[in-house]
Amino acid sequence: MLVRAYLRASTDEQDATRARAQLEAFAEERGLIIASTYIENESGAKLARPELFRLLSDARKGDILLIEQVDRLSRLTADDWQKLRTELHQREVKVVALDLPTSWISAAPSDEFTGRMFEAINGMMLDVLAAVARKDYDDRRRRQAQGQAKAKAEGRYRGRVEDVKRNDGIASMLRAKMSWTQIQHATGASRATIAKIAKRDVSITA
Template sequence: MTVRIYVRASTKDQDAKRALADLISFSKSYDDSYAEYIEHFSGTKLNRPALTLLLNEAEEGDILLVESVDRLSRLSQDDFAILKQRIKDKGLRLVVADLPTTHTVNDGMTGEILTVINHMLIDLLATMAKLDNDKRRERIKQGLANSGYKPTGKKANLSKHNRIRELGSQNNMTKDEIAKAVGVGVATVYRVLKY
């Protein structure tokens, strides 16, 4: 059995490894064998590189250890159902560090009841994480609108656009060659030359 520790942060500005030492220490109560999966990726996305790698490498009976449910998921209900099924299909046991009912396994009727309760709690916490993320985005959007801020987008680099037009008018270079010469993408060359 391997304890597969998954830590995630949404952006590179955040410290995904923040909880890693505590989770490694926590994992020792299950087994000395552990693997780390660290990524900077949105929890609103189902397909994440490190999570996919974890699921590919996992074996039946392994433990998937996360700090909290929101580190695993801020997914829609449909996507979270897909993720839960993938975890179940691999035979993984989900242990959430800040959800003590997931820490132990009980046999018999108590174990069955606890399993049902854990599934309900995890579903509830995943839904709350998704709602929290949605509300935060909405509040940011409202705050920006109330402040009068209007995103203007990236400003065009006029000197590069003029150079593209100049090279394009000579008709002796391909779009790829112009893009390389000016240091822009081919899409920019097509957009500036409009053909």
């Protein structure tokens, strides 16, 4: 049984590695080995997350997907959450979250009865926390939209300021034929940001 740590932040400006030390401490306390760590800056509301699915592709039966909080794994709609749950179930990957103590039993040896009982409890709790995370996401988006609408009406809204220096650097890396993965590691930018820059810079695709 190996541990695969998953660290996610929603935007390029956020530090996706913030909880790394906590995950490592959790594993060390239980004598677990973190085989690999997967880091990405993508919205938890998106199912299409390259690093998450690379983790699932790498995982073997019985491996642990270790996260800080359930919302790091999912802010998905109900349909997308069920798709991800099915993927986890088919690959027999166990989810352990620091904010879900009942999931910690999956990180320790147990008899068949105890394992099945806690698997059922954790499945229910994961569904509940994933639904709460989605509601929180929808509520924040609604409040943000309301705030922006008010600011626009009052002539105060300017939108997000572009990081021109970083984006110019990404464009230069793309022209130099660097891979998107290399660019992500060098800049911390999301694949969505790299794709946007590649699309708008004609000289890259010409």
